[in-house]
Amino acid sequence: MNPLRWLGKYVIDSIQGLGRASLFLLEVVSGSRKLVRRFDLVVQQVFAVGVLTLLIIVVSGLFVGMVLGLQGYHTLAKFGAADSLGLLVALSLVRELGPVVTALLFAGRAGSALTAEIGLMKATEQLAGMEMMAVNPIERVIAPRLVAGIIAMPLLATMFSAIGVLGGQLIGVGLLGVDSGAFWSQMQSGVSFHEDVLNGVIKSIVFGVVVTWIAVFQGHESVPTSEGVSRATNRTVVYSSLAVLALDFIMTALMFK
């Protein structure tokens, strides 16, 4: 096939895929209205995507905060502004690293698991079986997972940021000798709840929607073979990582002027 035709086909296929994914999201959202009466399904999924992702989030948050403390200190010390370390750590975490790194880890841990689970349910005809039992799998399987992802992501991201700040304090104050009072007071005077913390939370909610959406869509669309499921899992991680980074850029440009 000549490259021009290949490119044209690629573009058309991508647009068609986006359309399919959007219609799918529409279907899931309309199917999630019935979850009000079946909230136990959502709780179950919050456990699967949230609680089970907690450990990796806590550990990563701690290390990211510690690295920020270490790197930030040496850079700031050159300008004699080591007292601003707390501000640097907190702002980096709350605005960017918290939501973004959490979303990337979430895509790797929970997103891939969601895709594989739904893909295997499809491959083993569990979804078809539900349809034949007059149970709509979109409402029973997909919608609770999407809602759970949207609930879990901001919670995980705030935990990541909070742990990260503690990690930064551990290194900055504990190891490098930044004054504890300066560390916290600089942070408090520089970090705005409405502008920084809330915008970070909004970011992570958007990431929650996008990553979970991609994960459940890829699972639902996967070719029901072992190879198909593994490809779909792969796509989930790649697509959601790219989507998170691109959206982060756009939202940062809109939020922090």
Add this chain to the structure above:
Amino acid sequence: MGILRWRAEKLPTVIRKDILNDTRVVTGASDALVEFRDVQFFRGDRAILDGLSLTIPRGKVTAIMGGSGCGKTTLLNLIGGRLRPSAGQVLVDGVSVPGLNTRDLFALRKRMGMLFQNGALLTDLDVFENVAFPIREHKRLPEPILRNVVLMKLEAVGLRGARDLMPAELSGGMARRVALARTISLEPMMVMYDEPFTGLDPISKGVIAKLIRELNTGLGITSILVSHDVADACAISDYAYLIGSGRVIGQGTPRQMQESAVDEVRQFMDGLPDGPVPYRYPAPGYLDDLLQGRRT
């Protein structure tokens, strides 16, 4: 799938009603539970079903046989409304399945059960909860009554003692029996069996065959049995269809089928390697092919 259905619902109500009324007038109360009329189904450009017509009588066990990939599973999916035919009519209990909206289709599905090839049990629920699943989803039963219903269904397949096992702990035959208990938990008017004997040892096969027969005679459930296993299918069915190249190529009672003189039927019934269905995949001349290798 879902999107397709969604689109169908957007059709003007008038047209949909016409379709429904029309089919009802034509069929009325016949003793055919399922009826296919000149059904065509395409996947891409390939015709899976091409002008297929058959009727499945109420209260009988009907076997549908055919080679691998001849569209047997497609046929079941058409009955269940998971697929829509490209042309022709699919009637279940006098109602055209493709014309139904989601709600009516789901109401119809509650009255039919389907046993999938590998059982399709929900892997995150134990045996008890798997059987309870359709009841919990569709009926509000108090817990003690629900428990009794589930245990009755499990007893019917002889697995009351296995209620706490997870699907991963079951053998293939047991999984299929649990799936059968789940299929009949809403007391359907008919059950579709998709390759119920594949991959089972002789004992499990015998158990499944006995269960299919018992459910049919005991509860009067119409059974549709899709299989490529001639001996097992013929042993328990009242009537059999043989499907090839998207059409019915032979039909009759199992005995008639065994004695049929039609070439296609003979080849299938006797398991002959060559016949109307060729042994070789179409290829250029053998000698030419070999010589070509030397030339290049």
Add this chain to the structure above:
Amino acid sequence: MIQRRQLELWVGLFVAAGLLALAMLAFRVGNLASGAVTNGYSVKAEFSDIGGLKVRAPVTLAGVRVGRVSAISLDPSNYEAVVTMELDGRYNNIPVDTSASILTSGLLGEQYVGLDPGGASQYLKNGSSIQITQSALVLEKIISQFLFSMASKSGSHKQQ
């Protein structure tokens, strides 16, 4: 499979931990606690140059934080910057002849408003304005002033 009770317990803990983290970000990391001025009052001050002062910058008296800058605007009649400050209600005895100056914390730090109390017996209240102000020091202006004075000095040396 995990028991239902246990599962709900874990999810509850998870949500609680998330909310706790949010509370920490709000009160310990962010300025929700310090930014919320309780029954505060606002005063105005006009500066000819505010330098890099930003909304939400702290207002301090003797180094103690007593409020924050709530708005900055330009007075079109005299081209001066109008800085509105929200002062904490607890500090309701700041004299009216207090002066306000824009200071910098450290060499490159943030700019803030420093109050220097006067000796009047009347106190600032909601809506009053501070009369005596000192504008921000802008580095370029200081340098050019310095160079100018150096140049004029060397010029007078030559004349001698």
